[in-house]
Amino acid sequence: MTMTTLTHLECGACGATYDPNHLHTICPTCGKPLLARYDLAKAAQTLTRESLAQRPPGLWRYREVLPVQDPACAIDLGEGGTPLRNVPRLGEKMGMPNTYVKDETLNPTGSFKARGLCVAVSRAYELGARELAIPSAGNAAGAMSAYAAAVGLPAHVYMPDDTPMPFSVECRTLGANVTLVNGLITDCGDKVRQGVEAQGWFAVSTLKEPYRLEGKKTMGYEIVEQLGWRMPDVIIYPTGGGTGLIGMWKAFDEMEALGLIGSERPRMVSVQSEGCAPIVRAFQEGSEHATMWQGAVTIASGLRVPAAIGDFLMLQALRHSGGTAITISDEEMMYYANLLGATTGIFSSPEGAACLAAQKHLLEQGWLQADELVVNFITGSGLKYAHLWQ
Numbered sequence: 402m403t404m405t406t407l408t409h410l411e412c413g414a415c416g417a418t419y420d421p422n423h424l425h426t427i428c429p430t431c432g433k434p435l436l437a438r439y440d441l442a443k444a445a446q447t448l449t450r451e452s453l454a455q456r457p458p459g460l461w462r463y464r465e466v467l468p469v470q471d472p473a474c475a476i477d478l479g480e481g482g483t484p485l486r487n488v489p490r491l492g493e494k495m496g497m498p499n500t501y502v503k504d505e506t507l508n509p510t511g512s513f514k515a516r517g518l519c520v521a522v523s524r525a526y527e528l529g530a531r532e533l534a535i536p537s538a539g540n541a542a543g544a545m546s547a548y549a550a551a552v553g554l555p556a557h558v559y560m561p562d563d564t565p566m567p568f569s570v571e572c573r574t575l576g577a578n579v580t581l582v583n584g585l586i587t588d589c590g591d592k593v594r595q596g597v598e599a600q601g602w603f604a605v606s607t608l609k610e611p612y613r614l615e616g617k618k619t620m621g622y623e624i625v626e627q628l629g630w631r632m633p634d635v636i637i638y639p640t641g642g643g644t645g646l647i648g649m650w651k652a653f654d655e656m657e658a659l660g661l662i663g664s665e666r667p668r669m670v671s672v673q674s675e676g677c678a679p680i681v682r683a684f685q686e687g688s689e690h691a692t693m694w695q696g697a698v699t700i701a702s703g704l705r706v707p708a709a710i711g712d713f714l715m716l717q718a719l720r721h722s723g724g725t726a727i728t729i730s731d732e733e734m735m736y737y738a739n740l741l742g743a744t745t746g747i748f749s750s751p752e753g754a755a756c757l758a759a760q761k762h763l764l765e766q767g768w769l770q771a772d773e774l775v776v777n778f779i780t781g782s783g784l785k786y787a788h789l790w791q
């Protein structure tokens with residue numbers, strides 16, 4: 402069985418290359434994210450439309466283009482392989498019959514963060530990391546805790562002390578050491594850095610190690626395969642750190658090199674909250690990088706990312722795809738979470754619901770045509786956010 406065809410890591414900004422068989426964080430030369438590169442000609446020999454049709458669902462079916470070498474290190478909790486549903490009852494309300502939802506709520510720990518942490522923790526385990534750590538106010542911490550527990554790696558979670566209770570309870574129950582910090586997520590990041598320096602922990606923050614992106618990119622492979630090897634016209638994605646947006650865009654280039662698709666691409670749409678929209682602002686200003694968003698507030702904790710290290714990669718993907726970026730109010734997110742729930746049976750957190758609000762606005766603005774095929778990413782379950790309905 403061919404596992405990985407990983408060849409090297411390449412900086413997404415300066416292009417410097419590194420040996421992938423050591424634990425890496427960001428580019429030591431310029432401080433930007435490192436991207437995994439594969440021998441795609443070799444991968445193309447076994448990763449074909451026909452071979453994929455024979456493989457079980459889930460993320461590891463794309464193993465040639467994932468970084469893990471030893472099958473024993475590929476942790477499998479049932480992540481990926483989530484339904485992509487055409488939802489006519491919702492589509493009718495949206496005025497767009499080809500409305501699709503990718504139901505990522507069904508992943509382990511209830512969000513698509515499982516995909517990224519599955520691959521990051523598997524690879525860190527393979528490369529000998531002894532303890533893991535993460536600063537997180539949301540779903541990433543639970544996902545890291547689950548994958549660390551599966552292989553018995555100690556896990557350290559730092560959360561702001563105003564994080565809703567279900568997030569910390571989940572991590573503790575999954576065996577992580579949880580520290581509630583009287584401060585912001587940036588203060589939690591400082592605590593993790595101290596542990597990295599003093600204790601040799603390995604931090605799995607978004608895009609500050611190369612492999613969460615690889616897990617998230619599988620969403621790109623999956624939706625095209627699920628549509629019968631057809632590209633959607635538009636993908637709408639609720640954007641925080643941007644791993645999924647950048648990852649799917651990377652996946653499409655790999656798929657073309659593998660001969661799985663041609664040069665067609667979807668228009669990529671980034672959705673953010675009105676209370677924290679650094680990428681939307683940078684997109685509208687025509688900037689290559691985003692500036693820090695001051696005083697970020699939104700009920701959508703996954704979108705409360707005032708500064709993202711992968712900002713330039715997101716902005717490139719949005720522009721190269723002919724896409725756009727749009728903000729949504731928290732009230733609209735709740736409205737669409739209720740509409741989505743009542744018309745599809747999916748209990749979504751506000752982030753995923755934001756996609757539908759964006760779809761409606763873009764249709765009204767004439768940016769979308771009523772017959773276009775749109776994939777909305779329902780990124781996480783509403784269960785951990787139930788307090789928002791109280």
Ligand SMILES: *Cc1c(COP(=O)(O)O)cnc(C)c1O
Pocket residue numbers: 512514539540541607639640641642643644645646703704750752753780781782
């Ligand atoms: C983290 C998160 C997001 C944002 O994802 P990124 O890939 O970091 O942009 C969106 N929705 C939910 C539910 C999340 O947990």
